[in-house]
Amino acid sequence: MITQPGFLASEFPPGVESFDYKSLIPSLDGTMWGPAFTKLTLLVWLAVAIVIVFFLVTYRNPTIVPNKKQWLAESVYGVVRNNIATDIIGPQGVRFAPYLATIFVFVFVTNLWSIVPFAQISPNSHLAFPVVLAVLTWLLYIALGVKKHGFFGYLKHSTVPAGVPGWVLPLLVPIEFISNLILRPVTLSVRLFANMFAGHMILLVFTLGGVALWNAESVWLKPAALGSWAFAIVMTLFELFILSLQAYVFTLLSATYFQSSIAEEH
Numbered sequence: 001m002i003t004q005p006g007f008l009a010s011e012f013p014p015g016v017e018s019f020d021y022k023s024l025i026p027s028l029d030g031t032m033w034g035p036a037f038t039k040l041t042l043l044v045w046l047a048v049a050i051v052i053v054f055f056l057v058t059y060r061n062p063t064i065v066p067n068k069k070q071w072l073a074e075s076v077y078g079v080v081r082n083n084i085a086t087d088i089i090g091p092q093g094v095r096f097a098p099y100l101a102t103i104f105v106f107v108f109v110t111n112l113w114s115i116v117p118f119a120q121i122s123p124n125s126h127l128a129f130p131v132v133l134a135v136l137t138w139l140l141y142i143a144l145g146v147k148k149h150g151f152f153g154y155l156k157h158s159t160v161p162a163g164v165p166g167w168v169l170p171l172l173v174p175i176e177f178i179s180n181l182i183l184r185p186v187t188l189s190v191r192l193f194a195n196m197f198a199g200h201m202i203l204l205v206f207t208l209g210g211v212a213l214w215n216a217e218s219v220w221l222k223p224a225a226l227g228s229w230a231f232a233i234v235m236t237l238f239e240l241f242i243l244s245l246q247a248y249v250f251t252l253l254s255a256t257y258f259q260s261s262i263a264e265e266h
Contacts, residue, residue, distance in 0.1 A: 040123045047109040047123075051102070077101045080251060088255040089262070096258055099140070103133065104251040107192070111243035114200055115236050122243070125196040127189065134189035137254040141184070145261035154261075180260070188253055195246050199239045206232035 025037045058073035066074055080101040085093035110129070114122035123129045145154040159176040160169065210228035213221045 039119075040121070040126055040129075043113045043119055043121075044110060044123045044129065047106060047113070050109050051105050054105070076105060080104050084248075084252055084255050088252065089259045092262065093255065093259075096255065100251050100255055103137070103254060104247050107133065107250050108244060108247035111196060111247055112240075114196060114203070114243060115239055120203070121200055122196040124192050124246075125200045127193045130189035130192040130196075131185070133192075133250070134185040137188065137257060138185035141254075141257040141261050142181070144258055148262045158260075184257060188250065192246050192250055195242055199235075199242055202235050203232060203239065206235055 022038065055073055058069040062070055077097065081094060081097035084104075085097040085100050087093075089096060107124070110124055111122045113119040114125070142154075145158065148154070149157045155177075158180045159173045161172065161176065164172060206228050210225040210232065213225035213228060216222075
């Protein structure tokens with residue numbers, strides 16, 4: 001009936017198989033290197049190139065009175081610096097603005113592939129890619145805390161809330177340790193992954209469901225196919241909102257983690 005990677009019609013309905021892609025570069029022995037470079041890998045590298053070229057081109061010759069390209073780059077950076085970095089972290093947040101702006105733009109571009117024709121999938125719908133981004137934020141989050149408070153001081157800072165009665169600590173400390181030091185990269189990555197995975201599945205269902213209904217033997221199902229495609233257009237617009245929101249949320253949470261690391265009290 002419908003789907004395999006790339007929105008191609010097949011005998012299978014939408015499922016996890018829709019996220020499996022063959023290597024674009026077959027290996028010589030049939031086992032090595034081939035699976036390492038799939039369509040998703042290509043989309044990630046293209047996203048990296050787009051982000052780099054965007055900032056290089058738009059900010060190549062900066063002027064006091066910015067032109068349209070420079071204004072665009074400064075607007076993107078300014079939103080992250082002013083509305084996320086300094087609002088969440090405070091004046092110290094300015095030094096984290098380059099990292100946060102890069103994360104925001106990169107997640108946005110990789111998410112945007114989900115609605116670009118012929119790409120039609122976000123690399124973040126595979127858990128491995130959000131995990132890498134979350135681990136980068138988590139490592140910086142831990143490093144900032146250790147630098148600010150020292151190793152053991154940071155452990156205490158992260159696991160022992162101020163003003164809590166001592167008899168509660170045996171129960172509270174393990175919970176705080178798991179929540180603040182173990183689960184943060186998990187929740188950060190799973191949130192992004194789950195939203196992009198679900199978005200891709202919804203678009204598959206409506207788009208390829210319309211194809212299946214249109215190709216059905218009964219002529220009475222063709223109007224339903226048009227309705228399915230109409231919903232696909234609506235959900236594409238909704239997906240644009242969701243993918244933008246997820247880029248913002250990922251950046252916002254990263255800033256929140258950094259703030260908690262350098263704060264004086266837990």
